[in-house]
Amino acid sequence: MHKNIIITDFNELLQHNESINSFQTGIFVLNEVIAELVATPHIANFYGISYCFKETCKVKNDLETYIFGAGKLFLLRPGEVHQVEASEGFTAVHILVDQSFILRNFMLYQHKIASLPFFRTDFPNLIDLNKKEQKKIIWYINKIMSLNKDTGNFAKHILESLLTAFIYEICNIISSHPEKEEKKISGGKEIFEKFTALLAENHLVSKEVKFYADKLNISPAYLNEVIKRKTTKSALTVIHEYITFKVKIFLKHTDYNISEIAEIFNFPDATTFIRFFKKHTCLSPLKFRNSLFTKDSTITADL
Structure with missing residues (x-):
């Protein structure tokens, strides 16, 4: 056990990890897990989207334990207690999204945010993707990684629009897995x-x-x-x-x-x-x- 559950702040993460690519727009793209960040239980104040290409890692999220492996998507939401034990050769891409990005890019739809599967804690963290869904996710990841290195005048805006579309695509994928959806409720x-x-x-x-x-x-x-x-x-x-x-x-x-x-x-x-x-x-x-x-x-x- 650990004395502290570390609260991981998005801005501090940027300051202490110069290798992270960022447009200062609230988006980080990582090609590897930052060991000191995930080795002990921590609470992140940002959203995370991870896609695994190879091998597995054990993810402890709140009181659940998941095996995150190739072809799977893992979603981290603010406030969740998170810890990762990666196996040798584990390969994944991690896109970290600050809450300020969400406020800016979903501002017109704030009344709908709470209903979107991406943001809801009662929807699953781990999503087992089929081949078609994997191709979609990889396409978005490749585009985001490419744009994250682009210094063009409008690259920032294109990246933000693409990530917004990516989040909606993830919502669409989650909703297409009816066995994992919450029971439908009406009124209130x-x-x-x-x-x-x-x-x-x-x-x-x-x-x-x-x-x-x-x-x-x-x-x-x-x-x-x-x-x-x-x-x-x-x-x-x-x-x-x-x-x-x-x-x-x-x-x-x-x-x-x-x-x-x-x-x-x-x-x-x-x-x-x-x-x-x-x-x-x-x-x-x-x-x-x-x-x-x-x-x-x-x-x-x-x-």
């Missing part, structure tokens, strides 16, 4: 999607329904009604289950003590945190952590 869909995005972004800040309702400019009662319609659970239950899920990640991947985790998750004290965790898991945080090393444990999120 936009509120539900915005709520889940806000929860992912603010779960360390607030555990209160009113906080999220205020962000959405709706009443707590109406938010609760929408969440119950989608999940059969109250909004407060969904918030608490998500926080419990994230706490499990810290207990598994770090050696922060109980008081430190309580502080990170904005609990008033360790006693309150222990009571909260025990209520939702029937185990104290310490017993839960110890159970991970005494038997094989499968941890799942309720969301």
Whole structure:
């Protein structure tokens, strides 16, 4: 385990890695994994698109473990705890996209962003592509890599447009895999999607329904009604289950003590945190952590 889950900042990544090609537009293209970035658990504040050409690597993302191999696409989203163990000969291209790029290039469609599969945490991180899809992905990657080295007057704008199209193409591919899609929901869909995005972004800040309702400019009662319609659970239950899920990640991947985790998750004290965790898991945080090393444990999120 590691004391810290590193928060990897997009701009710091640029400053400390001169080999990375960038137009200063919020796009990095890497031909190899940066060992110091991925060897320990870290939380990235940017999006990542990776395509594997050869061999495999083990990717631990939140509490899931994936084998990322040739012909597969892996999507990293902000806020996810991420760690990579690459095998010898592992070859992939990684396109890192700053959130500022998303804001600029999807500005006119912000009301739709939450519904796009690329941005949604309830859609899969790992996508097993068929031959036709692989050809499409490789075509975009080759074009992006070529343009990323271009110094022409309009190369920046062409690159941004191409990457935007690439993201939409990925959304199209994900949507064509019906067995991996989320169940269709109707009524209040936009509120539900915005709520889940806000929860992912603010779960360390607030555990209160009113906080999220205020962000959405709706009443707590109406938010609760929408969440119950989608999940059969109250909004407060969904918030608490998500926080419990994230706490499990810290207990598994770090050696922060109980008081430190309580502080990170904005609990008033360790006693309150222990009571909260025990209520939702029937185990104290310490017993839960110890159970991970005494038997094989499968941890799942309720969301």
